[in-house]
Ligand SMILES: O=C([O-])CC(=O)C(=O)O
């Protein structure tokens with residue numbers, strides 16, 4: 523994969539809502555991390571191929587994942603959303619950064635918050651807790667092959683995009699198509715926003731009066747109406 527075709531490059535200028543809407547339009551599953559997975563630092567963005575690791579009480583699984591990783595990937599840590607322990611901190615972040623990865627997304631908690639701010643690696647997690655793990659469980663057989671994030675299981679066949687709205691996953695082999703569709707949606711929405719700012723209401727742009735009449739006459743839904751206009755907004 524050359525630099526101009528990396529997932530991060532293809533997704534440049536797109537937000538997670540643009541990508542989520544593109545996935546929906548293309549009939550692909552819209553897989554988001556739970557809304558509790560937030561960027562440590564507001565304004566953080568991360569994009570890259572998923573490098574999964576399932577944590578079982580020790581950071582060695584992260585070191586092992588990095589042995590198999592490539593620069594530009596994003597370490598996706600599955601700690602089962604555990605609330606009783608942090609599983610990544612400054613040392614893990616430094617190692618991830620040193621391996622050239624683009625960031626870390628954690629379904630679970632982190633610690634060493636002030637050091638993480640200083641390191642500056644993009645980190646998304648569900649919050650902080652002082653204690654690391656007090657357990658050591660057997661490693662899951664798929665510990666380096668896939669990671670669960672909320673309801674979804676992701677692997678190196680997936681790409682992750684994160685920003686202030688959270689995290690969305692998309693299939694690696696569809697990134698070009700998803701990005702293209704997301705760009706169309708973004709451009710349509712930007713034009714609509716500019717028009718609103720210049721005094722043309724969204725209701726006027728979306729022929730809202732016609733929709734209300736069609737709904738009364740034949741039960742047309744707003745989504746059907748938008749589709750008939752080729753509009754954006756909801757998807
Ligand atoms: O010990 C841990 O669980 C993780 C940690 O603090 C670090 O990576 O610095």
Ligand SMILES: [Mg+2]
Nearest residue numbers: 611612613634
């Ligand atoms: Mg630490």
